[in-house]
Amino acid sequence: MSDFGAAARAVAGDRRALDDLWREHRRWVATVLLAHKPRIAELDDLLQEVAVILVERVTELRDPRRLRPWLRRVAVNVARGAGRRQQSRPVDALPGPAEGLVDPSSEVGAVADRERLAHVLATVGRLPAEQREPLLLKALHGLTQLAIAELLDVPETTVETRLARARRDLRQRLDAPAPPRATGTDPWANPNVRMLP
Amino acid sequence: MTDDVRLDVEAHLLSRVVDRADAPRDWDDLQRLAGDDPALWQRLAYGLRDDCVLRTALSGVVARADAVELPAATPVTPPPAPPQPAAEARVGRRERASAAMGWAAALFLALAWWLHAGGSDRGVVPGTHAPEPLRPEAISVDHVASEATPSPALDDVGPAPVDPVSLDAGLAALTAPARPVDGSDADVVVEFPKQLLETRTLPDGRVEVLYIRRSVEREVVQGAWALTEDDLGRLQPVPVDLAALSPSELL
Numbered sequence: 001m002s003d004f005g006a007a008a009r010a011v012a013g014d015r016r017a018l019d020d021l022w023r024e025h026r027r028w029v030a031t032v033l034l035a036h037k038p039r040i041a042e043l044d045d046l047l048q049e050v051a052v053i054l055v056e057r058v059t060e061l062r063d064p065r066r067l068r069p070w071l072r073r074v075a076v077n078v079a080r081g082a083g084r085r086q087q088s089r090p091v092d093a094l095p096g097p098a099e100g101l102v103d104p105s106s107e108v109g110a111v112a113d114r115e116r117l118a119h120v121l122a123t124v125g126r127l128p129a130e131q132r133e134p135l136l137l138k139a140l141h142g143l144t145q146l147a148i149a150e151l152l153d154v155p156e157t158t159v160e161t162r163l164a165r166a167r168r169d170l171r172q173r174l175d176a177p178a179p180p181r182a183t184g185t186d187p188w189a190n191p192n193v194r195m196l197p
Numbered sequence: 198m199t200d201d202v203r204l205d206v207e208a209h210l211l212s213r214v215v216d217r218a219d220a221p222r223d224w225d226d227l228q229r230l231a232g233d234d235p236a237l238w239q240r241l242a243y244g245l246r247d248d249c250v251l252r253t254a255l256s257g258v259v260a261r262a263d264a265v266e267l268p269a270a271t272p273v274t275p276p277p278a279p280p281q282p283a284a285e286a287r288v289g290r291r292e293r294a295s296a297a298m299g300w301a302a303a304l305f306l307a308l309a310w311w312l313h314a315g316g317s318d319r320g321v322v323p324g325t326h327a328p329e330p331l332r333p334e335a336i337s338v339d340h341v342a343s344e345a346t347p348s349p350a351l352d353d354v355g356p357a358p359v360d361p362v363s364l365d366a367g368l369a370a371l372t373a374p375a376r377p378v379d380g381s382d383a384d385v386v387v388e389f390p391k392q393l394l395e396t397r398t399l400p401d402g403r404v405e406v407l408y409i410r411r412s413v414e415r416e417v418v419q420g421a422w423a424l425t426e427d428d429l430g431r432l433q434p435v436p437v438d439l440a441a442l443s444p445s446e447l448l
Contacts (some may be wrong), residue, residue, distance in 0.1 A: 020265050030262035034255070043258065047265040055267050120250045138216060139251040140259055145218070164212035167244050169205065
């Protein structure tokens with residue numbers, strides 16, 4: 001959390017500092033959105049929404065040291081707002097390969113790998129958001145537990161507990177017998193339906 | 198140790214290993230737990246693999262954020278009284294001073310331009326009284342639509358009329374019926390404010406101003422031709438279908 005100077009300049013109205021901050025933070029902001037957004041909402045659209053709020057409201061921030069938690073709160077609210085608009089269920093929050101979101105250049109190539117991947121993503125999507133968010137922040141950005149705790153505004157021990165339970169619950173759910181595959185419009189019915197080769 | 202407590206301890210230990218936040222003592226505890234339940238090592242391997250799968254699958258998704266920039270047009274308004282450390286306060290003062298100098302330069306240029314180009318025509322001596330405001334009737338639709346031609350209009354070095362008058366006149370002229378073809382020059386329908394390109398102070402103290410004069414003209418023609426080269430490189434007039442041209446094309 002060494003970006004106090006840049007945050008102070010951004011809060012004071014320095015547009016270049018604000019641009020730099022956004023470029024530094026937008027990936028984890030995307031991760032927070034990913035953890036909280038409804039499945040149907042487009043990540044890019046929600047990111048744009050966060051970017052607009054950041055530009056319009058950042059100067060209202062009293063303490064530049066609170067920029068990250070504030071930005072994370074904005075992202076959570078934007079994602080939840082999208083959820084309310086679409087009346088989606090949080091359980092369906094995380095996207096999966098069936099929606100074409102998986103990086104086609106990733107090393108997940110074999111059919112077996114892709115099926116496992118689809119299963120893992122679907123299961124992560126069914127974790128509670130309070131577990132899913134630190135899990136993704138850790139896996140995708142390698143943030144320390146202290147950094148995640150500052151973002152989430154919770155004690156570090158809470159983050160450790162949430163991470164441990166998220167991994168344990170994920171593993172238990174993955175080990176459980178797979179539910180019968182649904183048919184029709186359920187995107188998980190065929191996890192490779194839109195997977196790129 | 199109850200099963201619930203044991204599971205909780207194991208979950209914390211495995212999570213620390215996955216996070217690379219493990220300590221030597223954690224491995225002692227893991228080894229002791231695995232003595233009763235060797236499948237713990239398999240669960241550790243699964244945990245590491247789940248983490249890898251998540252990272253591999255979603256890193257590309259999150260990278261899409263790199264394409265999202267902050268909106269450019271929305272201004273950032275400074276707060277009424279931001280709590281600034283000394284360094285940030287200096288930056289703020291410097292930026293405010295730069296902005297003030299910019300406005301002062303713009304004001305100077307506008308004043309110099311007005312004095313040189315048209316101020317004296319109105320009988321205004323700088324510093325004596327305010328310039329007479331432009332009256333809407335000073336530029337009539339008739340004058341613009343029927344009398345003005347490109348030559349006198351371009352010879353006029355006075356300042357461009359204020360926008361509302363020009364635009365009103367232009368709109369009226371555009372809606373007026375077109376004149377019959379009589380071989381006369383095009384009409385100046387409306388002249389827009391000049392666009393400043395460059396200024397240069399001359400040795401005698403005057404200021405040279407380089408600008409673009411923008412005007413809309415109207416002309417009724419029988420047809421138009423463009424010069425193109427034939428197979429032998431000779432210039433040949435080729436009729437142009439004016440009706441098929443789009444408004445933004447150059448004539």
